[in-house]
Amino acid sequence: MKKLRFAIIGCGRISYKHIEGLVENKDAAELVSTCDVKLDLAEAKKEEYLTKMNDSSLKVRIYEDYKVMIENEDIDVITIATESGYHAEIAIYCMNKGKHVIVEKPMAMSIDDANEMIEVAKKNNVKLSVAHQNRFNKPIQKLREVVEEEKLGRIMNGTARILWRRDDNYYKQAPWRGTWDLDGGTLMNQCIHNIDLLQWMIGSEVERVYAECDTFKNKIEAEDFGAIVIRFKNGAIGIVEGSAVVYPKNLEETLSVFGTEGTVVIGGLAVNELKTWRFEGEDEESVKKDLQVEIDSVYGKGHTPLFRDVIEAVNEDRKPYVSGEDAIVPLSIILAAYKSRKTGMPVSFPFNNFSTLDMK
Structure with missing residues (x-):
């Protein structure tokens, strides 16, 4: 190589x-x-x-x-x-x-x-x-495996909860944070990883998005709390709860997926801990034991x-595991949420170009 x-x-x-x-x-x-x-x-x-x-x-x-x-x-x-x-x-x-x-x-x-x-x-x-990078977490990879094998049955709904704390010092360290020009708010900065995982596991195109957002505490242009409801074309419903104002420190980042034949919850600081693994005939504790990942920060080990993967993709001349086509999906969900916030209405897909600058 x-x-x-x-x-x-x-x-x-x-x-x-x-x-x-x-x-x-x-x-x-x-x-x-x-x-x-x-x-x-x-x-x-x-x-x-x-x-x-x-x-x-x-x-x-x-x-x-x-x-x-x-x-x-x-x-x-x-x-x-x-x-x-x-x-x-x-x-x-x-x-x-x-x-x-x-x-x-x-x-x-x-x-x-x-x-x-x-x-x-x-x-x-x-x-x-x-x-x-969280797509590479061991519990996430295990969940993706059962999704691809359709072991969950019909996926009915999923939730992404990002309950973190970002105080004034965080935003003062880099004045671009929380601005519409260069960053966006909690949904774009802190929540995009888990939104990506949610849509990846549900595995369907988005039909429409509705959002409510606010800036409760931090002195920034964009939101420090956002909630999104996502309706997917396969009928599943996704719910996103994203906060940067949890008192007094980061609480969790959790992905939950609920199917007719199984329930999976992955939590921890950066969706690195398998919390729930419920399938008929499977030993939950033994599966958990093999999939725990120790991390040193919210950035994880991915x-x-x-x-x-990129090194191998270049050498093998293949598509990277996380391509631009993959990454535009969570971005589009967040931009639709911002458009919904601005209009007060659900946003149906596909929708015309929208930018964080349109929020100014």
């Missing part, structure tokens, strides 16, 4: 997971450059990589301008961990330069931008993957297998 050369654009809060993904795939990946408009952050990420690799002789160059970096470096894959509002612009530029891309969620802030990203990837024959 060809060893791929990586670069990171955006060296803030989540980028340490990108370093982790590269270090833990060091047999097949190497970091050649880091880039951030704040050079000290790019330098810090370089040093973090060298320290974790335990090899200060490795050549990693730092850049302030990603366009200059692309012209000067031999790069196979670029990972993008900037503010959300810049994801589409940077990804499209990189792919038009023939680079494979891993982009943090959300892939874009509008449906049109997300569709353009997908088309640009196809046009340039490059891979586009979106960091919905970046490492996600990076591995």
Whole structure:
């Protein structure tokens, strides 16, 4: 397998997971450059990589301008961990330069931008993957297995509960957070992972979405609490409860799926703990024992297998496990929820382009 050369654009809060993904795939990946408009952050990420690799002789160059970096470096894959509002612009530029891309969620802030990203990837024959890393969690993979085997019977409904705490300090650390220009609110930032898992397990196109949102506590433009009801074309109903104002700290992130022949609940800090596994003739406790995952943060452990999958997708010339086509679905649900909030009405699918900027 060809060893791929990586670069990171955006060296803030989540980028340490990108370093982790590269270090833990060091047999097949190497970091050649880091880039951030704040050079000290790019330098810090370089040093973090060298320290974790335990090899200060490795050549990693730092850049302030990603366009200059692309012209000067031999790069196979670029990972993008900037503010959300810049994801589409940077990804499209990189792919038009023939680079494979891993982009943090959300892939874009509008449906049109997300569709353009997908088309640009196809046009340039490059891979586009979106960091919905929780799809790789062991309990999630086990649930997906029984969904594909139809062991749940008819899936009637599912719930995604994201009950977290983000206080003023979180938003002050990075003023772009909670803005319509660059972030969106709790649904877009904190809830998109679990919304992705919910729709993935229900496995149907969306028929319509209705939402109620509010900004109860945090001094931000967007919502710090959102509730969504999703009707799927297969008849199933999805319910999303997303909060960033749980007192006094993060409580849970839980995915529940209810079928006529089974019930599954996966919880923990980042849908990493199997809580309920009820199927006729199956020993719930033994299944739970084999599937627990220890994590160190809400980001979980999924970046490492996600990076591995992209490396293999490039080498095997296949579609990534989490593609742009996959990631546009949860994005569309959230944008429909924002449109519903603005109009006070349910939003039927398909619907015309909508952006977080339309909420201003």
